[in-house]
Amino acid sequence: MAIPDDPESRKAAEVSRRDFLRGTGAVISAGIVASAQVLEASPAGTKIVGPDKVSITLRINGAAKSLSLEPRVTLLEALRNDLELTGAKKVCDRSTCGACTVIINGKAAYSCTVLALEAQGKEITTVEGLAQGGKLHPVQQAFVDNDAQQCGYCTPGFVMACKAFLDKHPAPSLEQIRTGLGGNLCRCGTYVGITHAVQQASKQMKGGRAHA
Amino acid sequence: MPEYKWPDMNQRSLLGKRVSRRDGPDKVSGRAKYCSDIKRPGMLYGRFLRSPYAHAKVVSVDISEAEKLPGVKAVKIIKGPGSEIQWAFDEVVGVAAVDEHTAEDALHKIVVKYEKLPHFVKEEELGKAGKNAKPAAEQVTGDPDKGFQDAEVTIEGEYGIPVITHCCLEPHGQVLEWEDKNLTVYPSTQNVSGMAGQYAQPLQIPASNIKVRMDHVGGGFGSKFGADAWGIESAHLAKQAGSPVKTFLERDAELFVAGTRPSHYAKIKVGAKKDGTLVAWQSESWASGGLTGGGMPPIPYVLNIPNQRKIHTAVVTNVGAQRAWRAPNHPQACWLTFAALDDMAAKLNMDPLDFFIKNIALTGVRADLYRKELLKAGELMDWKKKWHPRGDSAAGPLKRGVGLGFHTWGGRGHDSECRLTVNPDGSVVVALGSQDLGVGTRTVLAMVAGETFGLPVDAITVNIGKAPDYPPSGASGGSTTVGGVSAATRRAALDALDQLFAKVAPALGVEASQLEAVGGKVQVKGDATKSLPWKQAAAKLGVTPLNVTGKNPGEGKLIDSGVGGVQMADVTVDIETGIVKMNKFVAVQDCGLIINEKTAESQVFGAMIMGVCYSLMEERIMDEYLGRPLNSNMEFYKLAGIGDIGDFVVHMWKDDPEQDARGVIGLGEPPVISPAAAIGNAVANAIGVRVPRPPFSAERVLAALEKKGGLTS
Numbered sequence: 060m061a062i063p064d065d066p067e068s069r070k071a072a073e074v075s076r077r078d079f080l081r082g083t084g085a086v087i088s089a090g091i092v093a094s095a096q097v098l099e100a101s102p103a104g105t106k107i108v109g110p111d112k113v114s115i116t117l118r119i120n121g122a123a124k125s126l127s128l129e130p131r132v133t134l135l136e137a138l139r140n141d142l143e144l145t146g147a148k149k150v151c152d153r154s155t156c157g158a159c160t161v162i163i164n165g166k167a168a169y170s171c172t173v174l175a176l177e178a179q180g181k182e183i184t185t186v187e188g189l190a191q192g193g194k195l196h197p198v199q200q201a202f203v204d205n206d207a208q209q210c211g212y213c214t215p216g217f218v219m220a221c222k223a224f225l226d227k228h229p230a231p232s233l234e235q236i237r238t239g240l241g242g243n244l245c246r247c248g249t250y251v252g253i254t255h256a257v258q259q260a261s262k263q264m265k266g267g268r269a270h271a
Numbered sequence: 272m273p274e275y276k277w278p279d280m281n282q283r284s285l286l287g288k289r290v291s292r293r294d295g296p297d298k299v300s301g302r303a304k305y306c307s308d309i310k311r312p313g314m315l316y317g318r319f320l321r322s323p324y325a326h327a328k329v330v331s332v333d334i335s336e337a338e339k340l341p342g343v344k345a346v347k348i349i350k351g352p353g354s355e356i357q358w359a360f361d362e363v364v365g366v367a368a369v370d371e372h373t374a375e376d377a378l379h380k381i382v383v384k385y386e387k388l389p390h391f392v393k394e395e396e397l398g399k400a401g402k403n404a405k406p407a408a409e410q411v412t413g414d415p416d417k418g419f420q421d422a423e424v425t426i427e428g429e430y431g432i433p434v435i436t437h438c439c440l441e442p443h444g445q446v447l448e449w450e451d452k453n454l455t456v457y458p459s460t461q462n463v464s465g466m467a468g469q470y471a472q473p474l475q476i477p478a479s480n481i482k483v484r485m486d487h488v489g490g491g492f493g494s495k496f497g498a499d500a501w502g503i504e505s506a507h508l509a510k511q512a513g514s515p516v517k518t519f520l521e522r523d524a525e526l527f528v529a530g531t532r533p534s535h536y537a538k539i540k541v542g543a544k545k546d547g548t549l550v551a552w553q554s555e556s557w558a559s560g561g562l563t564g565g566g567m568p569p570i571p572y573v574l575n576i577p578n579q580r581k582i583h584t585a586v587v588t589n590v591g592a593q594r595a596w597r598a599p600n601h602p603q604a605c606w607l608t609f610a611a612l613d614d615m616a617a618k619l620n621m622d623p624l625d626f627f628i629k630n631i632a633l634t635g636v637r638a639d640l641y642r643k644e645l646l647k648a649g650e651l652m653d654w655k656k657k658w659h660p661r662g663d664s665a666a667g668p669l670k671r672g673v674g675l676g677f678h679t680w681g682g683r684g685h686d687s688e689c690r691l692t693v694n695p696d697g698s699v700v701v702a703l704g705s706q707d708l709g710v711g712t713r714t715v716l717a718m719v720a721g722e723t724f725g726l727p728v729d730a731i732t733v734n735i736g737k738a739p740d741y742p743p744s745g746a747s748g749g750s751t752t753v754g755g756v757s758a759a760t761r762r763a764a765l766d767a768l769d770q771l772f773a774k775v776a777p778a779l780g781v782e783a784s785q786l787e788a789v790g791g792k793v794q795v796k797g798d799a800t801k802s803l804p805w806k807q808a809a810a811k812l813g814v815t816p817l818n819v820t821g822k823n824p825g826e827g828k829l830i831d832s833g834v835g836g837v838q839m840a841d842v843t844v845d846i847e848t849g850i851v852k853m854n855k856f857v858a859v860q861d862c863g864l865i866i867n868e869k870t871a872e873s874q875v876f877g878a879m880i881m882g883v884c885y886s887l888m889e890e891r892i893m894d895e896y897l898g899r900p901l902n903s904n905m906e907f908y909k910l911a912g913i914g915d916i917g918d919f920v921v922h923m924w925k926d927d928p929e930q931d932a933r934g935v936i937g938l939g940e941p942p943v944i945s946p947a948a949a950i951g952n953a954v955a956n957a958i959g960v961r962v963p964r965p966p967f968s969a970e971r972v973l974a975a976l977e978k979k980g981g982l983t984s
Contacts, residue, residue, distance in 0.1 A: 146301020209709030211298030212489030248880025
């Protein structure tokens with residue numbers, strides 16, 4: 060990052076929504092956080108933690124994972140750097156491109172803009188958790204069949220977005236696909252294949268062959 | 272010696288089929304490891320403090336507080352006092368720390384004092400460039416003065432196309448790991464075999480001490496050939512820290528310093544006869560790719576208008592150097608040319624399809640191909656029904672129009688070596704120091720080897736992405752990969768088969784020349800009763816594997832260069848909001864022999880979508896005063912989403928049988944060239960006025976309508 064040396068523009072450059080979110084201390088809503096005694100709610104309903112590391116537990120792909128992280132660490136960073144679940148990618152790092160998409164409590168979410176400690180107590184599914192027993196999920200298989208990837212860097216995020224989308228819209232129209240998957244971007248230009256993949260997966264999942 | 276050619280069309284088991292890419296399952300499941308996914312034991316994270324100024328002298332650098340920060344393992348001053356900074360975001364200090372946040376914290380503790388110097392970052396108006404303008408000599412062909420005298424109709428216009436960036440989703444970067452004086456590089460690159468040499472000299476170690484490892488790369492588009500300053504400096508940081516260092520650029524740096532496509536602007540005058548015959552061209556063009564200026568676009572593009580006068584000026588700006596962007600210079604030249612010629616067709620009140628067919632001889636050797644492709648595209652677009660004179664006369668604010676452009680590219684396969692091994696157990700391995708940018712290189716290689724041996728694709732192990740372990744293959748640029756690696760692999764496989772036949776022939780009681788490999792067997796030609804299953808045939812090798820190297824270039828006609836393609840767009844423009852919506856986009860693309868039709872089509876679809884991005888959305892916007900980019904993030908550097916592209920039709924040109932006989936020709940670049948021309952001309956056809964510069968954003972559309980004299984709906 061470029062940091063201007065004069066105080067005025069330096070201040071302007073440093074303050075952003077993301078930096079604010081990731082500020083060295085984090086304010087936690089009591090209702091969100093379930094585990095980890097360090098995060099026990101104060102009588103006022105909020106507790107300020109950090110900047111030092113705190114112990115947290117995340118439920119990822121059905122398994123509990125204990126971590127010690129600074130409160131400013133995002134879920135994406137925790138997945139990639141601490142859990143080596145590198146399917147979700149860091150691309151825009153500010154909720155624009157969807158390469159970091161995971162499913163949290165059944166909904167597609169940008170893991171770059173969720174703090175890891177905020178994701179406690181929720182069911183997190185990453186692309187690594189989609190295939191069951193070595194068999195690709197119908198969405199994944201449809202991506203392969205319809206060549207819905209080129210370099211593949213946006214692919215895991217797109218797969219997760221498509222999965223969450225189809226769970227909500229099992230028989231989407233073309234217009235619904237074009238609107239509902241607008242939160243993910245691909246640079247190689249695989250949208251034609253992705254559209255076909257969603258249509259194929261939709262048919263297969265309705266046919267009862269889905270296993271997730 | 273075998274005859275080096277592709278099998279006849281009616282004898283192919285794999286070539287030309289639709290085969291799913293073999294690394295697809297890895298990519299959809301998150302198993303595919305990109306270099307940005309790699310974590311090595313003890314690995315540190317690298318970050319750079321970048322210059323906030325476009326032009327400045329470094330006065331002092333204080334890293335003492337950064338060095339004291341817990342978790343910081345190395346700090347390296349890259350631009351010390353006295354250094355001159357030439358562009359904003361240039362690397363000034365490098366840091367390696369135990370995690371990403373600590374590395375960022377360290378950057379905030381570094382104090383650099385600069386002496387600001389005057390900068391120049393916006394080249395849109397040539398008049399403002401002053402001494403940053405470097406005009407080249409005028410080029411004249413024919414007699415342009417007489418040409419314009421003879422012309423019955425002339426048009427003049429100013430057109431341009433701004434700098435765009437590569438915006439690879441996987442940013443540039445690498446993991447670097449030293450072991451004594453040996454270095455392993457895990458780069459995100461288009462150039463596996465060419466990487467070691469670029470690290471060797473600046474690090475003062477022999478290239479043979481360097482290993483390169485890359486399984487997958489998250490996009491390159493011409494921007495990832497080099498080791499880059501951040502690669503070399505990260506190697507120094509890793510050495511200094513005594514630990515592996517991973518440095519991948521933050522998105523703002525990725526967008527600003529890791530890839531720019533040069534802009535091109537031109538004042539163009541065109542002369543024609545009343546019947547549409549083009550007779551004269553004049554252009555004053557300028558371009559900037561940053562500090563290196565920008566070369567002249569090949570204008571007039573594709574159509575060699577008889578009388579030309581051209582003068583080009585390279586404009587030097589204080590932004591990082593340009594990088595090759597998919598089909599360098601062609602999209603810009605195509606836009607400038609086809610916008611001007613479409614304006615001529617409009618002035619003549621001719622349908623552009625008729626106008627370009629009338630002038631098709633000016634395209635030279637591909638004239639007949641272009642004519643046929645134009646007619647085919649017109650049929651797929653329903654052009655004759657959709658085209659109307661400029662300005663949709665329909666009532667209401669929604670105006671619909673069609674436009675076209677066409678293009679050419681070389682695409683001859685690069686130098687490549689394939690090491691092919693047939694093991695006595697029948698397993699086959701091909702190894703090349705190549706890479707797969709998303710083309711489907713692995714799948715192509717398996718198809719070529721499988722075709723040659725009469726084996727299914729799954730029977731072939733493909734190894735790419737390592738150097739020097741695998742023999743060298745060219746960088747993936749300019750649509751050269753598939754031609755290069757497939758020809759090298761075909762030659763290796765044919766040679767291997769020749770040697771295998773010699774071992775098998777005695778067992779089948781015939782001459783080696785009487786054998787063929789089909790359907791998983793080695794058999795006597797035309798007599799399936801005399802055969803050996805592949806495994807038994809391979810067992811005749813004894814205990815020694817058969818190792819063969821095939822090269823490109825080499826004997827036999829396996830590849831060619833030179834393609835033509837046509838694209839047509841159908842858009843709707845809302846003249847109240849200025850928003851352009853894609854309805855339909857048609858491409859007819861010539862590419863010689865197609866190895867994998869499925870991935871070949873994906874290349875065309877992808878290029879067209881990239882074309883929609885730069886036609887409707889992409890532009891790097893510079894702040895004239897601060898010298899910094901205003902949109903180095905993906906919220907404001909926009910790419911098209913799945914809802915922005917409309918309906919696509921791709922027709923691979925296999926209509927002439929002689930196409931296939933040309934052999935393999937690269938396909939990555941050509942279909943990315945025409946989109947701005949097709950879409951921009953469709954916008955002009957819809958709204959009745961030229962929007963002179965992409966992206967055809969709401970703002971630009973409304974400005975063009977305003978200039979025309981207000982809105983009419």
